Amino acid sequence: MKIALIAHDKKKPDMKKLSLAYKKILEKHELFATGHTGQIVSEATGLNVRCFNSGPLGGDQEVGSLIAQNKIDAVIFLRDPLTAQPHEPDVNALIRLSDVYNIPLATNLGTAEVILRGLDNGYLDFRRLVNGNENKHEKY
């Protein structure tokens, strides 16, 4: 599975802890991330992470583009709900695309853990069926 990891600045410590705690699960999957988040996760865990631009410089849009191409199976996006972000439209666009394509999306630690444990228990295996239809999203 292809997992996207993103964390706003105040949530990066949480992302570091999450990636360390769930390293054994994450290492079975292909990881993608916005720039600084990916750097933190790869340095903390030693896992291979494909890093895009930093979020404010277009990284969220790069992840969104992969979602639109059916190339991301789950998103863990630890958002900071208490700080205004200059690139809020990009954040909203990424969340919107996840909903358009029914991509499991966690926006906080609680849901992130559910998704990671679900991933390990095969609950996201339905994504493999979707992946069989690469670039052919079901619209209805």
Ligand SMILES: O=C(CO)COP(=O)(O)O
């Ligand atoms: O701002 C972000 C997501 O909106 C995260 O970007 P970075 O991982 O580059 O800090």
